[in-house]
Amino acid sequence: MPNSIVIDLNISAIENFIFYQLEESLMLSKRELMLETKFILQKALGISSLGLVMNKTTLISATQFKKIKTLVKKRKGGQPLAYIFGEWDFYGETFFVNRHTLTPRPDTELLIDIIIERFHKELPLKILDLGTGSGIIGITLANHYKNSKVFLSDISKDALKVAKKNALKFNQKLNFIESNWFERIEDFNFDIVISNPPYVSKNDARLFSPEIKHEPDLALFSEDYGLKDIKLICTQVEKFLVTNGLLIVEHGFNQASKVKKIFEKNKLKNITQYKDINQKYRVTLGSK
Numbered sequence: 001m002p003n004s005i006v007i008d009l010n011i012s013a014i015e016n017f018i019f020y021q022l023e024e025s026l027m028l029s030k031r032e033l034m035l036e037t038k039f040i041l042q043k044a045l046g047i048s049s050l051g052l053v054m055n056k057t058t059l060i061s062a063t064q065f066k067k068i069k070t071l072v073k074k075r076k077g078g079q080p081l082a083y084i085f086g087e088w089d090f091y092g093e094t095f096f097v098n099r100h101t102l103t104p105r106p107d108t109e110l111l112i113d114i115i116i117e118r119f120h121k122e123l124p125l126k127i128l129d130l131g132t133g134s135g136i137i138g139i140t141l142a143n144h145y146k147n148s149k150v151f152l153s154d155i156s157k158d159a160l161k162v163a164k165k166n167a168l169k170f171n172q173k174l175n176f177i178e179s180n181w182f183e184r185i186e187d188f189n190f191d192i193v194i195s196n197p198p199y200v201s202k203n204d205a206r207l208f209s210p211e212i213k214h215e216p217d218l219a220l221f222s223e224d225y226g227l228k229d230i231k232l233i234c235t236q237v238e239k240f241l242v243t244n245g246l247l248i249v250e251h252g253f254n255q256a257s258k259v260k261k262i263f264e265k266n267k268l269k270n271i272t273q274y275k276d277i278n279q280k281y282r283v284t285l286g287s288k
């Protein structure tokens with residue numbers, strides 16, 4: 001804890017300060033606001049999340065307050081915190097990110113929960129993470145499924161560089177492929193093809209959120225009301241799956257019925273849709 005001038009603000013008070021400052025300017029869910037507030041505090045004070053909980057009444061120094069205000073100002077200007085720090089948390093681990101990769105969203109953790117619920121830890125799964133970005137999905141699954149073989153693919157060379165750096169961080173020897181969806185995928189018989197593809201429509205109101213302007217267009221936007229890439233994946237996936245293999249994709253909260261139809265049209269079976277914590281269908285799964 002600080003040894004410079006202490007001001008009359010404790011961690012609990014500063015937490016509220018950050019939360020309300022961010023809430024004022026950013027279109028984030030309460031959960032995201034809480035996560036970002038916690039992250040700013042941890043970084044600025046150099047303590048763990050447990051440290052935050054244990055030190056709610058500890059006073060902070062003037063230097064720390066200044067640091068917090070600078071971070072909050074940058075964040076209010078729309079820069080995603082992940083880019084300010086060069087890293088972000090996903091499924092309990094910290095991953096490198098940069099302006100070539102999407103900031104990991106808590107919503108995407110649902111994809112991991114679904115897979116973990118369906119497949120036993122020891123299974124030797126063959127998994128393809130399409131549009132891997134920073135690699136969060138594929139690497140998290142590789143960390144969990146130690147006997148698996150995981151392939152990470154993206155059209156962006158720059159994103160793949162980040163994914164490789166993350167794989168190295170977790171000591172994972174994975175397969176990286178620069179590819180326009182399945183175009184350069186030369187392996188078959190995947191048990192799982194998993195993707196959080198771009199699915200935001202250019203007309204989406206979220207465009208007005210300042211932070212989205214800092215993220216790569218390639219990671220966010222898809223033509224055809226946000227559905228073009230999901231359609232491309234669904235039409236090509238069959239050849240790459242084992243019989244009963246799964247395709248699982250994340251999509252927007254208002255796209256569930258359309259995505260279900262796309263899955264049906266492409267003869268995917270046992271279609272199941274999953275709700276996020278806001279009770280919106282955000283993930284669709286189907287089998288070959």
Ligand SMILES: C[S@@+](CC[C@H](N)C(=O)[O-])C[C@H]1O[C@@H](n2cnc3c(N)ncnc32)[C@H](O)[C@@H]1O
Nearest residue numbers: 131132133154155156180181196197198218219
């Ligand atoms: C929504 S981001 C998801 C990134 C990461 N998987 C995650 O969940 O945070 C979509 C990713 O798809 C990639 N992408 C966009 N178009 C693609 C295409 N035609 N083929 C392969 N990847 C593509 C982008 O570069 C981006 O990394």
